[in-house]
Amino acid sequence: MKEAIRFTFIALIIVLIIISTVMWPIYGFSIIGVLIFAIGLNDLFQKKHAILRNFPVLGNMRFLLEMIAPELHQYFIESDTDGKPIDRNHRTYVYTRAKLGKETHPFGTELNVEAENYKWMQHSIYPSPILKEAPRQVVGGKECTQPYSASIFNISAMSFGALSKNAVMALNLGAKAGNFFHDTGEGGISDYHLKGGDLVYEVGTGYFGCRTEDGNFSPEEFKKKAAIPEVKMIEIKISQGAKPGHGGVLPAAKNNEEIAKIRGVKPHTAVISPPGHTAFSDAEGLLRFIQEMRELSGGKPIGFKLCIGSKDEFSEICKKMVETGIKPDFITVDGAEGGTGAAPIDFTNYVGMPWEKGLIFVVDTLNGYDLKKDIKVITATKIITAFDILKALCMGADICNSARGMMFALGCIQALRCDTNECPTGVTTNNPGLMRGLVVEDKRKRVKNYHEKTVAEFLELFAATGCKKLSDLNRSFIFKQVETDTKCYEDLYPTVQEGSLLENKSELIN
Incomplete structure (x- = not known):
């Protein structure tokens, strides 16, 4: 309006x-x-x-x-490096790669290399040959009978409803063309997700697409969704970085009849998912739920996504993994800086552990309980550039996802109207008059181009480190400006040795 x-x-x-x-x-x-x-x-x-x-x-x-203040600020006031939440340089980075434009930058960096938190990578004077093919990560532990080979860079969770049908189709077709996965978000699987791209089916606290009439988890409906050939992995959403401890929000203005039918809710009402799951209420319950899902899905990889809040709660999950022998195939780590279409402002600003500390903590805790070798860590928060991917992998992640980067590839201009159904580029609206601006045939190519060019640039950065394989990457390759000194991440966050947190070292899992 x-x-x-x-x-x-x-x-x-x-x-x-x-x-x-x-x-x-x-x-x-x-x-x-x-x-x-x-x-x-x-x-x-x-x-x-x-x-x-x-x-x-x-x-x-x-x-x-x-x-018109947002436009005045974005186009006439903010510099290339200070825009929020994503600055203009990063937006331009995506646009040029998506459009196959000029990728070089003249006259040196615009960043203040002496500023607090400035980050840089160590290179070698003896670089390795650039890999001809991008490495992939196989997700699936001993109990998984249908492991999945994943790209190191994929589409993070964004629901149909939060995104327009044109946006979902363009993302899925881009994923199909580029051979990477597309996370459905917690809004369920729509026909627009089924265009041939690999899917990660996200199941949130609302159990959309696999819920009973009273909103609880339905094993029967889940089994049907998990059997869809395009579904390669299933992700249990415990929390997301933009609003940890708060359920997902779909404003009433965006909840039309089609979206409501897919989710199993009433149309034209605000859809607010419960803050927590009804299928489990403790660490062992979560692991039993993972085991149930793995059996119902026919052995597909099952994992969970969270933003770290209480360290003790995550440590308890790891302890229960050791006790029960039940492990997820992957864990997705989100940070408090994560994006969303709609969230209460205090949850966005003040709840949850920031991404860097959250990712380090999860990796170190898994290592401490000797679990990391069996569980892939996926991460997603402001992953935009090839350097972002390299940094995340050096910190211990195995796979990276991007939401806002992929949105920019679709044409998002950061108008900050995601929750109003008035997105001017048709990315986050179901208004037909605005949605028509997003031409699927054109934007699917841009999604594929952005992925391809970013991974190619990652391979160049990887070669510059002198490493031969992904497992060679570690925290000693990344440096951060801290006050007047520069420290590598290994000094800031010393790597925790495998099994060091186990009370009885004989409990080490073979």
Whole structure:
């Protein structure tokens, strides 16, 4: 609605300018004068806005400027490096790769290399040959009968409903063309996900697509969804970085009949998932649920996704893995900086462990309980560039996912209207008039291009380290500016030795 008002207001101004130009010689100021008088009279006697009552006509400028403030800030005020949440340089990085544009940058870095938290990688004067094919990671432990070979760079969880059907189709077709996976998000599997791309079926606290009428987990419905050939892995969403401890939110404006049918809810209502799962309530319950899902899916890889809050709770999960012998095939680590279409502001700003510390903690804890060798770690928070991938792998991750990077490849301009159903590029809206701007045939190529070019650049960075295989990467390759000194990640976060957290070293898992 606000978007319609905005365009109507702009159109009205244009019409007034045209009328004034044409009629000026005949009527002079009379037309403009009448219009200004009418606006002023309305402002003077309306009761909703104090600014307009006290400053008729002139006060409207405040609302006009407020309406276009995001555009003014993004295009005329912010620099290339200070935009939030993703700066212009990173957005341009995605756009140029998605469009196969110029990838070089002239005249040196724009970053302040002496600034706190500046990060850089160690290179070798004896670089390795660039790999001809990108390495892949096999996900699936001993109990998994259908392991999956995953790209190191994939599409992170974004639901149909949060994204438009055109966006979902373009992502899936891009994943198919580039041979990487597409995480469905917790909104269930729609027909738009089934265009041939590999899927990770995410099951959240609302159990969309596999729920009973009262909203609990339905083994029968899950078994049907897990049997879909495109579904290669299943991810239990415990929490996400943008709103950990809070269920997913689909605003009523975006919940149309089609989306409601897929999710099994009432249309045109706000869909707020429960904060926690009803299928389990403790660490052992989570592992038993993983075991049940693995059996129901016919042995496909099962994992869970979380943003770390309580360290003790994650440690308890690891202890139960050792006790029961039940392990997930993968764990996806999100950070508090994670993105979302809609979240309460305090959850976005102040809840959850930041990505870097969260990822390090998960990797170290798994190592400490001698579990890391059996469990792949996937990570997803502001993974945009090839360096982001290299840094994550050096910290201990095995696979990286990107949501906002893939959105930029679709044409997202960071208009920050994801929760209004008024996305101007058609990425996060089901408004047909706006969605038509996202042409699937064109944008699927851009998604594939972005993935391909980013992985290719990763291979160049990887060769520059002098490493021969992914397992050679470690924390000693990444450095961070800390106050007036530079420290490598191995010094900042010393690697925890395998099995060092086990109370009885004889418990080491073979």
